[in-house]
Each structure stands twice: as structure tokens, then as C-alpha cells.
Amino acid sequence: MTQEMIVLEKINKSFSGVPVINNLSFMVHQGEILGFLGPNGSGKTTTIRLLNGVITPDSGRLTVAGFNPVTAGDEVRKRCGVLTESAAFYGPMTARENLLFFADLYAVATPTRRVDELLHACGLTPHADKKVAVFSTGMKKRLGIAKALLHQPEILFLDEPTTGLDPEGARTLLDYIQELNRRFGVTIILATHLLKQVETLCHRFIFIDQGRLLADGTFAELAEKYLTAINLQVETDLEITGTEFQGFPLEKNTPGFLQFKVERKEQIPFLLKALLASGSVYSAQIYGRDLETLYFRIKEEKA
């Protein structure tokens, strides 16, 4: 985490008078995997377009790999690989023809070899010579990923890369992303709604809503700040009446399971000891220390 690869400073963008990005500032370090999160229409795709110089901001400053996408767009685009929902391929051409075409645009040195390599890596080899028009959603997505990787970019923008992929496809892709990051230090911006998938993959998270930055930090930092209370679910034979047990408030009480609210995790051993003193505990599990809870907590807090 040394150099700043991407910097946004007070970016504003509106479409026909409607503001979509509002004073947005954040940065991404070299070699980082950034989870870029926010509800539908919050401006994630717009931000990715701005960073690639496809659209220009109304005000503010952008830097990507040391270049300004507005004035040196092609330098930026040479270094970036992009997958977005809205960018399509040529239907009457096969997967291979599409990739070879883009290999020319991206000045790939050994196109045939690189294309074969990526077709294989993305599991498209059996479909390489089918027309893209007949591709399923997931196959198109795989092709999009292959295109994004053609020129071995330093920065990878992935806009909902796993939506529409089958579970094994999603798993393979996420592993592959991680490997690209580890082996080649590729900086990755990952916009997604599938929070579970990226919880452990991303080094840091940015939350935006209505084009505004809501939160920015590692999972631990954000959890520290927003996940103040812990929910502990205990599987036990103990039956309790009332709303608390030895000072620990009871959140949920279902046969065989009790859910407690704990202020700090240091209190957990004391709760467990108290429970064991009066009954059996078969399992204990922390609830709500995940990205999804974090997402909702941040949205609530900032609403």
C-alpha cells in the first residue's frame, strides 16, 4: 500500500441538470482490492466511466495511474481494463473474433496466443467459435472479463463481475482476481451487490449513496466504527424468561437458541461462563459482524 493509483478530488457530475456524483473524493492505492459499494443508482458505474475518461466530470480533479483521464484519456485507458454491464460485444462475431478485434484496439503483442490463453482462463474454450449473439448472460460476462484482461492492465475495473455467473464461475473468477492481485499487483476496483462474496477478498471498502461518500475504510476499521454491538447466538438447552440474562440483553428467544446483545467482544467469555454455569452450550456464533450488516448500519446512520 504505497502509491496512490487512483485519486478523486471533489468530483461533481450531473446529467441534464440532475446531480449524480456529489463532491466525491476518495483514493485507491496501488495493489489494493477496493470494494465499491452502494445501492442501485448510487453512481458506481458513472464513477467508473469518469475514471476511464469516457465521460467528463463537471468539476473536480481525477488522477488515474498518474494521468488525468480528461486530458490524457488514452494513457489511462491503456493501463485500465474495464468490465461494465452496459458495454456489449458484437453479436454476429464469435467470441474469438471479438477478442481478436479488441486485441488490435488494445495493441496486444501476441494476439492469437493471448486470446487462446484468456478463452481458456475464462472457461470459454468450448464456446470460442460460437457467435456472441447466442451467448448466455454468464458467457457474455466471461467474455467481458477476458476482454478486460487482454492487455494485462495495471488497474482493473470490475462492475458487478459475478452477477449472472454460476457459483463455480463466480468462485473461479474471484480466485483469479485474487491471484492477479497477489502475483502481479493489479489494482482492482470491484463494484458489486453480492457482499458475501467480496467480504474477505477486498482490502478496503468505499460506500456511496446518491453520489456521496458515506464511508471509507478496511472492514476492521468500519466494523469498529459502525458495528458497535455484537449479536451472539447460542445453541443451548437453557430456558429463559424475561428480556435479559445476568445483565446481557436478550435479542431473540427461540426454542433451543438464544440471541444476546453484547457491547464489546471482551464480554463474550463472561456471558458464556454464566450460561455454562446454569446449562449446556452446544454452539455459539457471532451474528451481524459481516459486510451486509455493515452496509445496512452505514446506510441507517447516514440517512
Place this chain on the structure above:
Amino acid sequence: MNKRAAKAIINKDIRAIGSNIQLWLPMLIVPLVFSLVLPLVLVLPARFTDLSTMGNIEQIVKLFSKLSSGPLQETIMALPLAQQQIVYFTVNYLFAPFFLIIPLMVASIIGANSFAGEKERKTLETLLFAPLDLNTLLWAKILAAFLPATFLTLICSFLYGITVNIAAYPLFGRIIFPEVNWLLLLLWVTPALSLGAVFVNVFISAKVKGFQEAFQLSGLVILPVLGLFIGQLSGVLLVNSIFLWWSGAVLWLIDFLLVRKCGRFLNRNQLFTSQVS
């Protein structure tokens, strides 16, 4: 200008025309009618019917003497038979406008489709994400329309030449087409006109949302020009080679200016935004 990218785009576009039957069928049928069917329909009856039985043949022949003077008129007047005069006139004069219409039509259809087609298929954004300067993209799109238009025109003139010469040979005993002026028309004026048409259409195509809008708008722009041009041309075009040289030169100059200035009116942001509105 990025040659490799330009070549890839031109290749892709020209191959896409081939695979889009709706696009190339009208582009092929109309020229074939003009260069094969129509000449035969007009030349053969003139050859085989006895024209002297027609009442107003004298009037038609008299018209020739009223043509503005020049090599064509001289040649026609020097022909001994009324039949020969009429056939010669038809072959070398009446068909001239078609060889302006064919490239204009092809240039308009392909040009109007150039950016608009990419927008409709949502592939424009994929292109805009690539490290591809707009100048290269624009030139590739221009050439991808200009080359087929020019190629098709030359093929058609070739077919036309063969058809009319075969059909008229027994009447003249020599080849009557092309005249020098025709070569000027086909190799100097027509390419300049198609390049201009391509340019206008590609430019419109970049500005509007879809092919329909592009094609309609291009009709609005191209048709008046066409009417004006062909009206004027039919009068003097093939009669006067100086005029041909000049009109070609003026068209090339206009093309040059358009192409020089156009880069400024295109930018990524505008191209992207034009997809939605």
C-alpha cells in the same frame, strides 16, 4: 492515427455489412438494375424497332442539336443514323446521374449506420473504453463507408460498360463507352462526392441516437444537395470536361475542409451521451 486499430475497425465494419442482408441487398439490387437491366431495356428496343415509324423522332433528334456544344454533341451530330444518335445519347448521357446516385446511396446507408449502429448494439461504450483516439475511430468509420461505396460504383460502371457495349456493338461496330468525360466523372467527381456524403452521414451518425434518426436526417441533408447537383450536372456534366474538373476540385476542397475541422466537434463525452438522448 493508430493504423492497427483503424484496420481492425474497417475490417470489422465491412464484414458486418456482408453479414447484414438488410443492408447490402438494397445496395446491390438498385445498382444492378441501373447497370444491367435498365441499359438493356433502353438500348435493345432502340436498336430493334424502326424509329422512323415513330412520329416524334424528329423532335428528339432536333433536341441533340440544341445540347450545349462540346465533344458529346459533336459526336452525336456526326452519327449518321437517328438510332445511333439516340442510343449514344442514352448510354453516354442519360445514365450519368445514376453513377452519382449509387455511391451516394451506399455512402449514406453505411455512413448513417457507422456510429448509430454501434450505439444501438451497445458496443460503442466498449469502443470508448479502449485506448483508441477519436481521430482514428472517425477515419476508420469514414473509410469503412467510403471504400465499399467507391468499390461498388466502380464495379457497377464496369458492368454497365460491358452491358452497353455488347448491346450496342452491332449498331456501331465499335466501343462507345466510356468517353473521357466518364472517366473523369467516375474517378474524380464521384469519389469526391461520396467522401462528402460519407462524412456528412458519419457525422450525423455520431450525433444522433440511432440508425433511424441518422438515416432520416441524412436524407434531409443529402437529398437537396443531390437534387441541386444532379439537376445542374445533367445539363453540363458530360458535355464539358472543364466543368467536371472544377466541380471535382470544389468537392475535394469541401471534403478536405470538412475532414480537417470535424475532429473538433467530436469528443468521447458527447459520443457517450448521445447514446441516451
